[in-house]
Amino acid sequence: MSACDPHDPHCITCGDVAVEMLVVEVNDSLAVCEAEGEAREVEVALLEDVRAGDRLLVHADVGLVKLA
Amino acid sequence: MKFVDEFRDGALGQKVAAQILGVVEPGRHYKVMEVCGGHTHSIYRYGVDDLLPENVELVHGPGCPVCVIPMGRVDDGIAIAREPGVIFTCFGDMLRVPGSNGTLLDAKAQGADVRMVYSPLDALRIAKAEPDREVVFFAIGFETTAPSTALTLMRARAERVTNFSCMCNHVTIVPPLRALLESPDLRLDGFIGPGHVSTVVGARPFEFIPADYGRPVVVAGFEPLDILQAIHMILVQLAERRCEVENQYTRVVPYDGNLRALAAMAEVFALRPHFEWRGLGFISQSALRLSDAYADLDAERRFAVPGVRVADPKACQCGEVLKGVIKPWECKVFGTACTPEHAIGTCMVSPEGACAAYYNYGRFARDRVVA
Numbered sequence: 001m002s003a004c005d006p007h008d009p010h011c012i013t014c015g016d017v018a019v020e021m022l023v024v025e026v027n028d029s030l031a032v033c034e035a036e037g038e039a040r041e042v043e044v045a046l047l048e049d050v051r052a053g054d055r056l057l058v059h060a061d062v063g064l065v066k067l068a
Numbered sequence: 069m070k071f072v073d074e075f076r077d078g079a080l081g082q083k084v085a086a087q088i089l090g091v092v093e094p095g096r097h098y099k100v101m102e103v104c105g106g107h108t109h110s111i112y113r114y115g116v117d118d119l120l121p122e123n124v125e126l127v128h129g130p131g132c133p134v135c136v137i138p139m140g141r142v143d144d145g146i147a148i149a150r151e152p153g154v155i156f157t158c159f160g161d162m163l164r165v166p167g168s169n170g171t172l173l174d175a176k177a178q179g180a181d182v183r184m185v186y187s188p189l190d191a192l193r194i195a196k197a198e199p200d201r202e203v204v205f206f207a208i209g210f211e212t213t214a215p216s217t218a219l220t221l222m223r224a225r226a227e228r229v230t231n232f233s234c235m236c237n238h239v240t241i242v243p244p245l246r247a248l249l250e251s252p253d254l255r256l257d258g259f260i261g262p263g264h265v266s267t268v269v270g271a272r273p274f275e276f277i278p279a280d281y282g283r284p285v286v287v288a289g290f291e292p293l294d295i296l297q298a299i300h301m302i303l304v305q306l307a308e309r310r311c312e313v314e315n316q317y318t319r320v321v322p323y324d325g326n327l328r329a330l331a332a333m334a335e336v337f338a339l340r341p342h343f344e345w346r347g348l349g350f351i352s353q354s355a356l357r358l359s360d361a362y363a364d365l366d367a368e369r370r371f372a373v374p375g376v377r378v379a380d381p382k383a384c385q386c387g388e389v390l391k392g393v394i395k396p397w398e399c400k401v402f403g404t405a406c407t408p409e410h411a412i413g414t415c416m417v418s419p420e421g422a423c424a425a426y427y428n429y430g431r432f433a434r435d436r437v438v439a
Contacts (some may be wrong), residue, residue, distance in 0.1 A: 012290040016266045017106050017290065018232070018320075043189065043219050057320060059266065060209075060216035061187035064267045064329065065320050 018034050018059040019065065033058060069118040075291030076114070079258040084296040084335035092301045098124045099231055099255060101392055103245065104262035105132030105420030107289050112429035124299065125340060127254075127392030128425075130244050131262055133209045134418035136392060138344045140372045141237055141377040142167030145206050148371045149180040155198065155202040156182045157191040158206035160261055161418040166380045166411065168378045172206075188220035188234070195224070195232035204367045205234045214238040214356060215329040217241040218336040221358070223367050233367040236357050238337065242273050243354035244345060248353050249281045255370060258302035260295065268333075270325030271315045276312040336362050345378060346414055347387025386413035389422050396423040403427060 021033035021042065029045040033056060044050040044063045056063040097112065102108055108128045111117055116125050130136055142165050149156035149172060156172070162186060163173045176182035181201075185191045188205050193202035207217045217234060224232045241262060248254060261274050266287045284305040288298030298316045305311060315321055316403045336359055343355030358366040380386060384406070385399040396402055396415065406412040408424050415421035419428065 013423070018267065021333070039187075039190070043198045043216070043223075045219060046215060046326055055119070055163060057264075059214050062216040062219060064212070064326060065322075068319070 001057075018057040018064060021056050021058045023050055023054045023056060029053055031063070033057075033063075048056055069235055075289065075293040077293065079380070080294055081119060081296055081300050084179065084293065084300055088119075088124065088296070088303060089121050091307050092121055092123060092257050093307070094123075096123060098257045098306070099127050099300060099392075100258050100260060101129045101182040101248075101256050102260040103129040103131045103241065103418045104260075104265065104294070104348075105135065105418065106264065107260055107262070107288065107426075108422050109131070109296060109420050109425045110290050110292060110295060112425040116292050116295050116428075119296065124303070125391060126299075127256065128389070128396075128422035129259075129392060130248070130345065130390045130419040131241070131265075132418050132422075133208065133213070133239065134159075134350070135386065135421045136166060136206060136239060136345045137160045137165060137237060138243075139167050139380065140344070140376055142172070142377060143169070143378060144166040144368070145235060146170070146172060146175045146180070146372040147373050148204055148367055149175050149182050151202070151204055153200075154205065154371075155201050155203045156179065156180060157194060157203060158182075159186075159208065160418075162206060162208055164411065164417050165414050166417075188217045189223075192224055192229060192232055194294065195229050196227075199231055202230060202370075203232050204234070204371075205313075208237045208239075210239055210241050210262070210265045211268040211329075211333070212262075212410060214333050215326070217270060218329075218332040221336050222332065222361055223361070225277045226364060227420065233365050233370050234358065235373075236337070238356040239343065239345070239355055240339075240356065241269070242276070243351045244278065244348055245287065247348055247351050247354075248391060249277065249283070251391060254391055254435075257281060257306060258284040258286070258391075260298045260302070261313070262286045262288060262295070263289045263321060266317070266321040266325065268326050268329045271313050271321060271323050274313050278313060281297045282311055282373065284311050287313070287317050289320065292434050301339065302352040313366055319383070335359065336422075344377065345390075347390040358426045381412055384413035386415045386423075389413075389415050393439070396426040399423065 372412035415423040
């Protein structure tokens with residue numbers, strides 16, 4: 001997962017694209033999540049009962065869906 | 069990766085393509101609009117349209133949040149970016165969108181402190197790290213991105229970060245769809261609904277399309293098989309004379325959306341009475357501003373902005389491309405005066421824009437397509 005880069009062929013934020021990320025650690029409404037070796041701090045306030053090991057669909061550093 | 073590899077299986081794609089061929093009526097021409105720019109990008113990237121029969125045409129909709137921002141709003145952003153002491157933050161694509169006198173990247177080259185961020189949360193971090201500067205976040209996007217802005221503003225309020233504000237350009241998906249359906253020069257048979265917008269708003273808001281306009285909608289994911297399956301579901305509805313909202317993307321989209329996200333948006337945002345969309349003109353209640361409760365974090369109240377409406381360049385036919393009236397390559401300046409490196413229109417700026425997606429992935433097949 002690359003950051004939003006004007007030279008990147010695909011901007012995941014502007015493109016309404018959500019990325020699957022693995023929850024590594026949860027601290028209140030923020031969680032450290034990983035995808036493709038990159039860690040990001042992600043807001044998880046929109047989701048119920050997020051735990052390490054969950055897989056989330058993340059857009060612009062916000063977890064929108066907890067994947068089954 | 070789970071939910072990705074399975075939906076890029078070429079053999080399965082051929083099977084769905086054969087099913088599509090089996091359901092279309094010979095002699096009938098079908099026009100299906102993919103609403104979301106992410107779908108447009110996937111269609112060109114994976115050559116989804118190459119698998120479709122000739123009488124099934126995909127029309128690219130207005131769902132690229134960068135492409136619909138009018139030049140006047142870019143000018144307003146640049147005016148704020150040039151204010152002394154301001155750090156102006158926005159997503160990468162937005163940096164290259166031309167205003168009437170250059171882009172945000174041009175303003176950066178001329179000395180303005182313009183920084184690319186991945187999320188509004190990144191912008192808030194900058195504000196906390198540089199308390200002596202005014203940090204402004206230029207918010208764009210549909211309902212997928214709006215919750216991120218809302219949560220960040222709620223966090224800024226809770227953490228009493230006073231040097232952070234937001235220039236809000238968030239737009240909503242339903243009003244432009246209604247405007248398109250009212251447009252006399254557009255005939256559409258069905259819609260591929262936006263997958264990730266629907267994770268927030270759900271599939272329910274699209275029920276007006278079958279109810280009021282008699283067109284099927286299938287909310288779809290972004291992998292090539294998702295899109296092919298959604299096209300098949302639309303064509304099956306048409307063949308069976310059915311007309312309803314269906315959800316192809318059930319592995320991700322709850323029919324009622326994310327209620328917490330909707331509540332956060334309702335607290336932080338209010339509907340603008342009207343907003344200008346590039347190519348579509350002014351559309352009532354189609355965009356968000358900060359609510360009165362968050363007015364102190366509104367960059368448009370904190371800074372003076374010109375607020376001048378700027379007409380699109382005459383050569384640019386983004387409006388007709390956004391409405392699906394013409395194909396990208398039918399624009400007079402496509403691939404010549406207007407390229408991703410030197411974009412005239414916004415559809416060529418963002419990779420999700422129909423022109424850029426076609427330029428990057430589809431232009432080599434242009435002769436075949438035109439023929």
